[in-house]
Amino acid sequence: MGLVKFFGLLLSAASAQVLLDSGAPEDNLPWGSPVTTDQALAVGFRSLSGCNVGQSIDYANITVNTANIDTKATWIALDICPTVNNLPVCDKGSTPDRFPIHTASKRIQFQWFPSAAKKLLDDTRYWLVMTSNVVEMGQAVIWYDGRTRFGPKSDPKNDTLSAFTLSSNMDWVVDEAKDGRTVASVQIVAKV
Ligand SMILES: *[C@@H]1O[C@H](CO)[C@@H](O)[C@H](O)[C@H]1NC(C)=O
Numbered sequence: 027m028g029l030v031k032f033f034g035l036l037l038s039a040a041s042a043q044v045l046l047d048s049g050a051p052e053d054n055l056p057w058g059s060p061v062t063t064d065q066a067l068a069v070g071f072r073s074l075s076g077c078n079v080g081q082s083i084d085y086a087n088i089t090v091n092t093a094n095i096d097t098k099a100t101w102i103a104l105d106i107c108p109t110v111n112n113l114p115v116c117d118k119g120s121t122p123d124r125f126p127i128h129t130a131s132k133r134i135q136f137q138w139f140p141s142a143a144k145k146l147l148d149d150t151r152y153w154l155v156m157t158s159n160v161v162e163m164g165q166a167v168i169w170y171d172g173r174t175r176f177g178p179k180s181d182p183k184n185d186t187l188s189a190f191t192l193s194s195n196m197d198w199v200v201d202e203a204k205d206g207r208t209v210a211s212v213q214i215v216a217k218v
């Protein structure tokens with residue numbers, strides 16, 4: 027009996043926890059940001075605290091507009107990157123997962139399961155980073171904003187932030203943590 031209970035505990039310990047849900051995009055004329063070789067885009071989030079069994083990324087859902095892309099030559103890449111001095115700094119050894127996108131659509135949701143384990147430290151800020159091979163803004167994948175508004179009440183530590191690069195050198199800038207801000211539409215889920 028003791029053994030059965032022990033396995034039961036192990037099973038119930040493995041669970042999925044949402045780290046960030048910024049909501050679906052608005053139904054009408056949602057805002058969004060084009061992702062190009064010069065302009066990578068990132069959303070900040072914090073890992074779970076008090077999680078003594080270890081945690082890693084299970085998956086992330088993102089919602090984008092691919093209506094204007096070249097369906098034969100476009101890819102986006104996703105990675106989870108640590109925070110250094112409030113900015114995303116991706117590990118040198120980390121290879122982002124790259125997805126060719128063949129579907130032109132005004133609104134499409136992708137579910138990303140990292141191909142390699144993305145382990146997270148407890149109670150630590152990370153970034154979900156999107157890059158792309160698209161050069162022209164007008165042909166870019168547009169990462170829609172989610173409809174959830176963030177501010178001091180819902181996000182007292184300013185974890186939920188947007189960051190973008192100013193060039194392909196990955197020189198990041200973080201948007202100010204304005205009250206009522208939105209960030210790119212994402213659901214980030216950890217497995218514990
Ligand atoms: C992510 O998307 C999948 C597929 O649409 C859905 O089943 C799942 O519930 C979504 N996760 C969250 C946290 O919303």
Ligand SMILES: *[C@@H]1O[C@H](CO)[C@@H](O)[C@H](O)[C@H]1NC(C)=O
Pocket residue numbers: 182183184202203204
């Ligand atoms: C969050 O950002 C706002 C706006 O920049 C700032 O006033 C506030 O002090 C920040 N809070 C923390 C905990 O850093």
